Amino acid sequence: ILNVEQSPQSxxxxxxxxxxxxxxxxxxxxxxxxxxxxxxxxSPEALFVMTLNGDEKKKGRISATLNTKxxxxxxYIKGSQPEDSATYLCAFxxxxxxxxxxxxxxxxx
Amino acid sequence: xxxxxxxxRYKIIEKRQSVAFWCNPISGHATLYWYQQILxxxxxxxxxxxxxxxxxxxxxxxxxxxxxxxxxxDSTLKIQPAKLEDSAVYLxxxxxxxxxxxxxxxxxxxxxxxx
Numbered sequence: 427i428l429n430v431e432q433s434p435q436s437x438x439x440x441x442x443x444x445x446x447x448x449x450x451x452x453x454x455x456x457x458x459x460x461x462x463x464x465x466x467x468x469s470p471e472a473l474f475v476m477t478l479n480g481d482e483k484k485k486g487r488i489s490a491t492l493n494t495k496x497x498x499x500x501x502y503i504k505g506s507q508p509e510d511s512a513t514y515l516c517a518f519x520x521x522x523x524x525x526x527x528x529x530x531x532x533x534x535x
Numbered sequence: 536x537x538x539x540x541x542x543x544r545y546k547i548i549e550k551r552q553s554v555a556f557w558c559n560p561i562s563g564h565a566t567l568y569w570y571q572q573i574l575x576x577x578x579x580x581x582x583x584x585x586x587x588x589x590x591x592x593x594x595x596x597x598x599x600x601x602x603x604x605x606x607x608x609d610s611t612l613k614i615q616p617a618k619l620e621d622s623a624v625y626l627x628x629x630x631x632x633x634x635x636x637x638x639x640x641x642x643x644x645x646x647x648x649x650x
Contacts, residue, residue: 430577460638469538470626472638515577522591523639525570525577 430518432526439506440534446502447529449516453497458519461490461501464528465512473501473514506533537561541627541642549650553615556645559608560629566590568639569602569612570626578626584610617649 431450439445451459458477464470474483479494487504503510513528540559548554560567565586570578581600583590587607595602599618604610614621624646628639 462638462641467643469643470641472640475638517577517638522580522583525579527575527577 430516430524430526432514432516432529434529435527436530436532438532438534441507443506443533444502444504445506445531446500447514447531449499449501449518449526451497451499451516451518451524452520453495455520456494456497456518459492459494459499460517460519460523461499462515462517463512464515470515503531506531508533508535539627539629539640539642541625541645543645544643545646545648547648547650548617550619551616553613554617554647555611555613556625556627556647558610558612558627558642560610560627561640564629564631564640565607566630567604567610568628568630569610570628572624572626572644573620574623581612614647617647619649622647622649 433448458475460475461473462470463473474490476492481492483490489502490499492499501514511531511533513530515525515528517523517525539561542557546554567584569581571581572578581595582592582602584604587604600614602612624644626644627642630639
């Protein structure tokens with residue numbers, strides 16, 4: 427993988443569902459992996475910065491894991507709420523910061 | 536602390552016109568970035584400043600785009616003349632130390648529509 431790839435592109439879930447997305451990145455020359463949440467008409471907001479293989483980070487109902495050897499990170503949202511609706515971006519850092527295209531999450535009440 | 540300020544929020548122009556965007560980063564952040572985010576794609580770095588010097592402008596279309604950060608604080612990005620494919624959200628971000636540990640702080644962006 428030369429670029430940062432995110433899947434799925436979009437996701438529609440019901441309130442209360444748990445969900446997860448994937449970020450795939452080059453497994454060589456890893457420095458850091460960043461997750462951002464971007465709500466419409468607002469600034470992208472930093473969620474996590476992950477640097478170590480096996481890292482797990484948690485913020486409320488959102489958590490993320492990191493596998494630098496195989497080049498992927500998962501973002502999990504437990505019990506999705508309508509306010510979780512946003513685009514979730516991951517960014518791979520080595521010499522520069524390379525962003526994926528994001529996963530657009532819509533949570534229906 | 537105040538966030539990264541950008542203006543305008545929205546801009547609609549005709550092709551071949553000129554447009555300028557402004558960014559004021561977080562106080563004390565030495566590094567400033569301009570990103571272009573086209574619908575359906577990830578943000579793409581256009582230019583990175585360290586204080587008032589350019590660190591990376593390899594993806595800036597220099598025939599029509601220019602950017603400056605004269606006093607090492609706020610910055611302007613200009614497009615002259617604009618093309619239809621320049622329609623995008625232009626994001627400004629800043630960071631303390633290159634963003635490795637703490638990541639970037641973004642502004643809310645300028646949505647440009649070229650018609």
